[in-house]
Amino acid sequence: MTERSILITGCSSGIGYAAAHDLRARGWRVFASCKKPRDCDRLAGEGFESPRIDYTDTASIEAGLAEVLAATGGTLDALFNNGAHAIPGAVEDLPTDALRANFEANFFGWHELTRRILPVMRAQGHGRIIQNSSVLGFVTLPWRASYVSTKFALEGLTDTLRIEMAGTGIHVILIEPGPITSRIRENSIPHFVKWIKWRDSPRAEDYESRLLKRLYDDSGPDRFELPPKAVTDKLIHALESPRPRPRYYVTTPTYIMGFARRLLPTRWLDALIRKAG
Numbered sequence: 001m002t003e004r005s006i007l008i009t010g011c012s013s014g015i016g017y018a019a020a021h022d023l024r025a026r027g028w029r030v031f032a033s034c035k036k037p038r039d040c041d042r043l044a045g046e047g048f049e050s051p052r053i054d055y056t057d058t059a060s061i062e063a064g065l066a067e068v069l070a071a072t073g074g075t076l077d078a079l080f081n082n083g084a085h086a087i088p089g090a091v092e093d094l095p096t097d098a099l100r101a102n103f104e105a106n107f108f109g110w111h112e113l114t115r116r117i118l119p120v121m122r123a124q125g126h127g128r129i130i131q132n133s134s135v136l137g138f139v140t141l142p143w144r145a146s147y148v149s150t151k152f153a154l155e156g157l158t159d160t161l162r163i164e165m166a167g168t169g170i171h172v173i174l175i176e177p178g179p180i181t182s183r184i185r186e187n188s189i190p191h192f193v194k195w196i197k198w199r200d201s202p203r204a205e206d207y208e209s210r211l212l213k214r215l216y217d218d219s220g221p222d223r224f225e226l227p228p229k230a231v232t233d234k235l236i237h238a239l240e241s242p243r244p245r246p247r248y249y250v251t252t253p254t255y256i257m258g259f260a261r262r263l264l265p266t267r268w269l270d271a272l273i274r275k276a277g
Contacts, residue, residue, distance in 0.1 A: 010083015
């Protein structure tokens with residue numbers, strides 16, 4: 001059996017880092033890419049092939065994928081698109097340029113990398129493209145409009161691609177985690193500071209009493225939070241099952257919200273979300 005290969009993005013920490021280690025332990029040849037060169041160097045020190053891929057930088061996408069294909073002889077069995085950031089804040093305080101920047105990192109870069117890999121998978125007659133979405137890809141929460149918008153868009157794009165790839169041997173799959181231990185909250189702080197002028201907002205008191213505390217106070221794990229391995233377990237099934245599911249829920253809140261979205265009227269769902277948010 002030939003060695004299976006996978007490119008994973010966003011491997012500096014959290015879900016991507018755990019997936020890289022767990023899949024390597026299962027015999028996969030893992031290309032563990034990161035955005036920052038120092039993180040690539042750190043992973044190289046752990047024995048990984050670690051090309052630099054920054055979703056906001058077309059040149060890095062092109063060069064990083066070229067590095068992978070040169071190493072494999074032009075093939076790639078799987079892509080796990082992962083790694084995204086949030087810009088916390090109310091919709092009325094979110095500059096349009098901030099939303100554009102978030103889409104570049106969380107959506108357009110994913111699309112560009114995926115499009116570059118599809119011809120490779122078509123030529124070899126098989127492949128798995130797995131998108132790390134979120135429970136916030138199908139329901140919303142207040143203060144998270146930018147991140148939610150990118151994930152809703154990702155879900156629509158992925159569902160369409162899955163239908164279009166039917167019969168090609170290329171499986172297109174969504175993973176939809178809820179709260180997972182990661183640095184996403186910590187990593188969102190610089191984006192919040194850059195873009196959200198909360199002191200000038202009509203909701204300044206809400207920021208002080210709610211959002212700032214959540215952003216800056218380390219109060220421990222969220223309720224129902226699971227370690228990154230919970231995502232890896234679903235990723236392994238998506239990669240290795242002969243009939244992978246179109247989407248995989250991870251964490252109790254994802255199952256609850258998936259059930260609620262199917263059954264509840266919009267007003268009832270809104271009330272549930274306001275309480276949860």
